[in-house]
Amino acid sequence: MLSIKKYAAIDIGSNAVRLLISNIIEQKGKPTRFKKNSLVRVPIRLGADVFLKQKISKENERRMLDTMTAFRLLMKSHKVVAYKACATSAMREAENGSKVAKLISEQAQIDIDIIDGEEEAAIIAATDLHSYIDESKTYLYVDVGGGSTEFSVIHLGVKVESKSFKIGTVRLLNDIVNKETWQELESWIKEHTREYDKLDLIGSGGNINKIFKISGKAMGKPLTYFYLSSYYDKLQTYSYEERITELDLNQDRADVIIPATRIYLSAMKWSGAKDIYVPKIGLSDGIIKSMYFKTVSSSSLE
Structure with a gap:
């Protein structure tokens, strides 16, 4: 019996924002396979705002909103069953990081977790390095x-x-x-x-x-x-x-x-x-694995 589900990971970094969609392939008697299906990268460079002015600019706030709206539509088109969006140091250090995350949740319907450096390292470590x-x-x-x-x-x-x-x-x-x-x-x-x-x-x-x-x-x-x-x-x-x-x-x-x-x-x-x-x-791969093994929470598109 073969089962294929799609999971998505959104990595909101200081240089770029990425959407990774992966196929989770389960087959009886065989180890689960994680196959990359689609990767979209948008170079918003939030860090250029935050590390100099401690805030995400209005322009990048709009670009983030547009990007997350597009990511949601792409996930819907791909029939993604679960996703997780993680933001790292730029949104973590921005005075308005939580405010921007709330705006995106309300208008683009994407929930963002702002994670610390140690959690980021732990999620990255969840990637199957053994192979x-x-x-x-x-x-x-x-x-x-x-x-x-x-x-x-x-x-x-x-x-x-x-x-x-x-x-x-x-x-x-x-x-x-x-x-x-x-x-x-x-x-x-x-x-x-x-x-x-x-x-x-x-x-x-x-x-x-x-x-x-x-x-x-x-x-x-x-x-x-x-x-x-x-x-x-x-x-x-x-x-x-x-x-x-x-x-x-x-x-x-x-x-x-x-x-x-x-x-x-x-x-x-x-x-x-x-x-x-x-x-x-990287982080996106770690998010997918962590979602599958339920070591992190995930969201659905409903």
Whole structure:
């Protein structure tokens, strides 16, 4: 007997808003399969408002409302049975974040949960990393966002440490990450990785996914520190406009890709990792899995 249901996850980040629709495939005697059906990404960049002015602007409030209305219609068209919308650091820190969430609930009929960094890290950890990692190894999992980056140490298949830092691509672009925050991150990584002889990175986020795609590497193969470092140097020799016209990057990717690469390289340097694996999973995938296993609440479209 085969059963296919559709679940949706909405990830409201500091750089972009995403809607992931997944097929949940259940077959008697076989493990449940989670198959991505559709992914829509809208680069609203809430963090550019919030990290500088502490508020979501009227223009971005309207764009959010339009986007959530469109997402609801898409979910209805796909016959989604359950969804969950999670907002991270930008809406968390916005003085009017709760007000905007209430407006969206009333007018677009999408309920938004504003989650903290620790809950975000826990949901991301719910992604089925076991199918991507070697459980005899140690990894530092790094999920780079616009407002924050989540770090987890995974040893022998078990998460042993986890922490969220207010270092993200949009914050770095606006030069609002101080030296002390970098030093705190460096100390945390060194302290929690020094006992392991060998450690690899797992990189998550749109920027590392893009770099991996550009590299032409086969899925499951890592990028080396040397490759990432060389690409970082190359990016900086091009202007923002040239990154769009000559490197074929989207305009909302062409600026944040540099600070994102800096975060991954710093994490590799401080942990001693030589390789970074890119399984192309993130918060949206974690939301879908968490909904299915009922470790988080979900909403229906009725």
